[in-house]
Amino acid sequence: MKTVTVTIENHIAQVTLSRPEQSNSLIFDTFKDLTEAANQLAENNTVRVIVLTGAGKHFCAGLDRSLFPQKPGTVDWFEEHVFNELDELAANLFQRCVTAWQQIPIPVIAAVNGAALGGGCQVALGADIRIADATTKMSLMETHWGLIPDMAVSLTLPPLMPKDVAAEILLSARILDAQEAKATGLVTQLTDDCYASAMALAKNIAAKSPEAIRATKKLYQAAWGEPKPELLRLEAQLQRSLLGTSNQVESVRANLEKRQPVFNE
Template identity: 30%
Template sequence: MAVLVGCRSFWQSFRVQAAHRQSACRLAAAFFSRRYVLSNRVVLCPRLNGHGAVTRYYSSDSKDDLRVRYLDGEDSGIVVVGINRPKAKNAISKNLVKMMFEAVEDIKKNKKVRSVILCSLVPGIFCAGADLKERAKMHQSEVGPFVSKARALITELGSLPVPTIAAIDGAALGGGLEMALACDIRISSNTAKMGLVETKLAIIPGAGGTQRLPRVIGVSLAKELIFAARVVDGTQAQQMGLVSHSVEQNDSGDAAYLRALELAREINPQGPIAIRMAKLAINQGIEVDLSTGLAIEEACYSQVIPTKDRLEGLAAFKEKRQPHFKGE
């Protein structure tokens, strides 16, 4: 069965009118037949790190800046990506961008992954945005390419074929919020602080903030927040639709993460191919007119019809039991 593990190049060519629906479906079928192999850049460490999870470290001089846990047991299929730069408030550095690129690439190619949680391993902070200390040491000619690379990273995060959940248990400012905006779902603690504050530095959001925030909360309100460099808490963020859930922070400071884990566990039993196709249909459909969006839905639906999982779902329904989907 053809399983989607990447989509950007295909869908750039897919923006067609409804009249070309059959052609679009043929293109989709051709694209979804592609196969990928796992990257060999990941070093798998044998030690466990909570929830029965195996920690994967990525090649870097500062290996602890990012920890990626592939949960196992009943949580198999859930990947937890944890940012861990306590001295820099999880600020986005060259090294962190490099490590996250590797992590995203590995996740993108692994068809066993069913959902991703992006969180912080540093109490009270999600991500403070760009590493301004590092930025101050850059030559002017280096700034543009670095911002472009950070933007590309966040675009890749947003293009992952599986559901992504940002667990915001602390401050998510500037690029940190832009990273969260690239995720499908955002969950915050009520005490978390969020904002695109770049105008305070006489710059603008440069990693998708000016585009994704208006799509999430509306144009007028997004302009207000960006123009005023306003910071909102989790409760306010939920009221304006910036986050889906705002939960009361607990003593250990990981309430949003725990709620995100609950949601990932809700997603886990569902048909993995169907989830990928649903995400693709939604993400691409909202960018085009309704007729073209319906053609996209039809192309995605055609990919689930020949799957073993669909037959398993029908059999389980008939036999009054829980289905066991394998992503086939």
């Protein structure tokens, strides 16, 4: 894997986004690597818990700008490389790197420091538990770029917060500091050192019966509602309708040029 490293020690797997010079921004390979890592660990019976983290100062700054649709009609590339990646749950490649962590029978703890923006925030939401520190900033900022969050947010967000809170976060696309991320439910726990705390919790979990650990995840996943593939299909459908439109492209250009967008009515 080019963008993700996996290490296993004492029944704990550590999955690390490993592009620190680029703030672990998401490129095409990252989506595939995250999914591959989850699929490999799902088959490893020695692993009892997973810690998902980012190398360096940031968990994940979101979609790399090289993937931003900046020309009208660029939906064709996404149709070929993203929207044709279907399985029984996920409706596109982007969703798969999140749903894979939801479906894996092993609990996943995300250690979230620095930026967790856009797609980076959605990757963190794929974990069962999110531990952050004072440096953490989170945002579901896709409307800022003329898009919607389409990385399984319809699966991961509803159990965490009321609809009106989610609506404000999604529509405003604003960046939340660590305290507000905790208050809204995006973060499970705030600590002085998110990585140390995540590893301490992982060691606690790894010391327990592996069958009980897996059964417990199966129970809480079922109790909070089975995933609905039709909602993930809706995410993909709505994103398709926005990608490459004149107003979506104008959103990207205006942000990159640091000016107010001028939209077609």
